[in-house]
Amino acid sequence: MEPAPVHDLDLVQEALEGNQLSFQLLVERYQDKLFSIVRQYTRNPVEIEDIVQEALLKVYRRLDSFQKQSSFSTWLYRVVVNTALDFLKRCGRNPVRAVEDLEIVPENNPPRIAAPDANMEQEEIARVTHEVLLELPEIFHTVIVMREFEGLAYQEIADILGISIGTVESRLFRARARFKEHLLRSHPEFDPTV
Amino acid sequence: MQDSCQKSSMLIPSYLDGELSEEQAAPLRRHLMECQPCRDLAQDEQAMKRWFIAEEAPAAPPGFAARVARRAFAGDAGVLTDSEFALQPHVAGSGNTEQEDPTLRFVLQLTAIAAAVLFCLALAIRTHDLPESADLGASEDYSQVVEKLMRMNAAEEAAADEIPGLPRKDADDEPMNRKTRK
Numbered sequence: 001m002e003p004a005p006v007h008d009l010d011l012v013q014e015a016l017e018g019n020q021l022s023f024q025l026l027v028e029r030y031q032d033k034l035f036s037i038v039r040q041y042t043r044n045p046v047e048i049e050d051i052v053q054e055a056l057l058k059v060y061r062r063l064d065s066f067q068k069q070s071s072f073s074t075w076l077y078r079v080v081v082n083t084a085l086d087f088l089k090r091c092g093r094n095p096v097r098a099v100e101d102l103e104i105v106p107e108n109n110p111p112r113i114a115a116p117d118a119n120m121e122q123e124e125i126a127r128v129t130h131e132v133l134l135e136l137p138e139i140f141h142t143v144i145v146m147r148e149f150e151g152l153a154y155q156e157i158a159d160i161l162g163i164s165i166g167t168v169e170s171r172l173f174r175a176r177a178r179f180k181e182h183l184l185r186s187h188p189e190f191d192p193t194v
Numbered sequence: 195m196q197d198s199c200q201k202s203s204m205l206i207p208s209y210l211d212g213e214l215s216e217e218q219a220a221p222l223r224r225h226l227m228e229c230q231p232c233r234d235l236a237q238d239e240q241a242m243k244r245w246f247i248a249e250e251a252p253a254a255p256p257g258f259a260a261r262v263a264r265r266a267f268a269g270d271a272g273v274l275t276d277s278e279f280a281l282q283p284h285v286a287g288s289g290n291t292e293q294e295d296p297t298l299r300f301v302l303q304l305t306a307i308a309a310a311v312l313f314c315l316a317l318a319i320r321t322h323d324l325p326e327s328a329d330l331g332a333s334e335d336y337s338q339v340v341e342k343l344m345r346m347n348a349a350e351e352a353a354a355d356e357i358p359g360l361p362r363k364d365a366d367d368e369p370m371n372r373k374t375r376k
């Protein structure tokens with residue numbers, strides 16, 4: 001018979017009491033998810049591993065400050081996304097954009113964009129998308145990753161980012177508009193209106 | 195654009211994300227049945243989603259969790275400088291901060307910057323990512339790199355260690371007016 005799964009919070013508590021194996025189990029539980037999230041910020045496997053590891057070391061150092069009103073995974077995702085963004089900034093990639101940039105929003109009429117060509121390889125699509133995402137301001141990049149790649153519900157995104165559902169919604173709206181704009185700029189052939 | 199079209203265009207993305215209550219989705223579906231432009235819009239949104247394909251996620255290498263746990267318990271703090279600790283302009287509430295020697299602060303900042311530069315360089319070298327290491331090394335002299343990092347730090351101090359773009363006062367972040375959620 002399968003033993004009942006141990007709750008995250010129990011593992012956290014055991015890790016705090018000095019049980020290294022409990023922390024290892026927590027890592028095992030989430031590591032694939034974390035690799036997959038960080039993958040949306042860099043496609044370099046060495047960097048992905050370094051970032052996930054950094055985030056986990058940070059999580060361990062702050063384990064005692066973890067506020068148990070949020071779920072462990074929510075907190076973990078938040079730290080991982082922050083670590084990935086920190087990394088990009090420190091290496092001079094995806095710098096913080098000026099506020100004006102965020103305010104120029106095609107509020108009513110986002111551009112239209114065609115689906116990728118049927119003959120495009122999956123890998124090629126992913127590469128183009130990744131490049132476009134890296135051009136977006138980080139707040140937009142992050143909501144797209146969470147929604148489109150991780151398939152998180154608005155409520156989950158709101159919890160991780162500490163914002164309201166309405167803000168998630170409006171940010172996603174703007175993020176997608178911005179995504180289309182940037183994609184069209186680098187690949188005008190996907191403008192369906194021409 | 196008609197009023198109902200305006201309204202449905204705002205709802206379509208959430209509808210496609212499966213985030214509308216049935217109460218909100220039913221009238222939208224009715225509208226889509228009879229409105230070609232809104233149907234086109236919905237189709238466009240679907241087309242865009244095809245750009246977000248889930249690639250096979252890279253798996254964590256064998257032994258990763260054990261290694262991380264070992265390092266964590268050995269007190270390894272990692273190599274990335276931690277903005278929360280290293281880059282705070284003031285240490286909140288601690289009394290002697292104001293009298294802090296400005297030279298000391300400068301040295302501390304330089305140390306943080308140097309660590310960040312080293313980390314980026316180390317990664318660039320490790321991954322043989324030549325164009326990037328060239329970016330940091332050859333095309334800019336040291337003072338430019340430092341200046342760039344200073345600017346980044348300043349921007350980051352503003353953002354603290356929160357998830358980026360959170361409760362900053364972007365005009366961008368006005369929640370949409372939606373009365374009811376499921």
Ligand SMILES: [Zn+2]
Binds near residue numbers: 230232
């Ligand atoms: Zn309509």
